[in-house]
Amino acid sequence: MTVSGRGPRERMVFSAAQLIRRDGVGSTGMRSVAVHAQAPRGSLQHYFPGGKEQLVDEAVGWAGRYAAGRVARFMAALPEPTPGGLFDRMVRQWTEEYERQGFGGGCPVAAATVDRAASVESTRGAASAAFAEWTGAVARALADMGVPADRCEPLATLMIGSLEGAILIARAERSVRALTTVSRELGPVLDAAAGESVRPRPKGAADE
Amino acid sequence: MTVSGRGPRERMVFSAAQLIRRDGVGSTGMRSVAVHAQAPRGSLQHYFPGGKEQLVDEAVGWAGRYAAGRVARFMAALPEPTPGGLFDRMVRQWTEEYERQGFGGGCPVAAATVDRAASVESTRGAASAAFAEWTGAVARALADMGVPADRCEPLATLMIGSLEGAILIARAERSVRALTTVSRELGPVLDAAAGESVRPRPKGAADE
DNA sequence: CCGCTACTATGACAGCCGTCATAGGTGTCG
């Protein structure tokens, strides 16, 4: 869990994401990243000539790709995929981490947004791209479950927004209450949206 | 808008909240707070002997009280209060700020959580208290609108969580899209909960 | 062997940080 990536460069990006999601961007030093990644300090300026800004941007990009891939993996693992079931999986990922490893970490994309959106344009853009990639993966999953096309993106935004907010509250409270709450409240709503594609139209109900 | 509080002490707390919500806790220096509040630097150690930790905690507390009071004001101003209407007001507060003044600021409680929840216990507690105060105000408003008692707190958590997440996404995207989306999607759901006081509950989530 | 590239090591730099020590005002009360 600590250092598993293949090259030192990848390990540093991964470690940066891990430290950022725990302490925020401002409190995460480059030297700490090198130590955490068990990488030589001299490699920092070699792999990341753009400095901290580049390292943070890549960590955010990595987090976005990771979140999007996780959605795809959840979809593949769900026996009977439903929107509420997917959301429950996404939320449960966090409740399990918090119950097993404590409330030390949040979402690195959220941290980058809070700490750098106003001051570093490239990082703000990286966070925006990460959210977009994540949202796209969720929206595609919703479409595969029969959610009408024009409702996929709004619902995906609602899911990710609620999850991010619940993560914040959970960390502050040191309780998974907010996470389980949004999952329980939103699940039926999401499933209802999926059912609306076949309910009002008895004719073309059976797609695929 | 810049400095309006009565005493220098209050101005510094207010300025701290403003700077924190823009740049995060880590990037907000004490000297900058004093300058922004047009307060003498020497007053910092006088009014806040607990140092930055105390100042941040008080800023978070102020933000929580402010958010809770805002909910009460919204309720008083709404001609026909409905849960969806209240949520729309809460969201609109942010869309209007972003459209008028740009996407420079987020929620100070969220910033404090991201930057300090893992490292400073007192600040984590202050953020938790702020969320609790805010949630309590919303839950009370929901109860006044006829929402069943056992659904007020979960729905309030859902509202605040969605709002916080949408704020994050909006800042990253420099667009109010996520904010208007969560308002549009959640509004009908919240209003439906208010009408259910005499009707059967929605499909209960299968708890394990 | 040379030359070259990829990577590492290390020390220094200026700058900001939060905090503290010390002293100076300014008022009010006795």
Next chain:
DNA sequence: CGACACCTATGACGGCTGTCATAGTAGCGG
């Protein structure tokens, strides 16, 4: 007048930050 509380002013300190300059090593093709 002195005494005392409240507030302000200012400089210094050690520590950490990101970045840079410089030198070094390893490996490989020739």
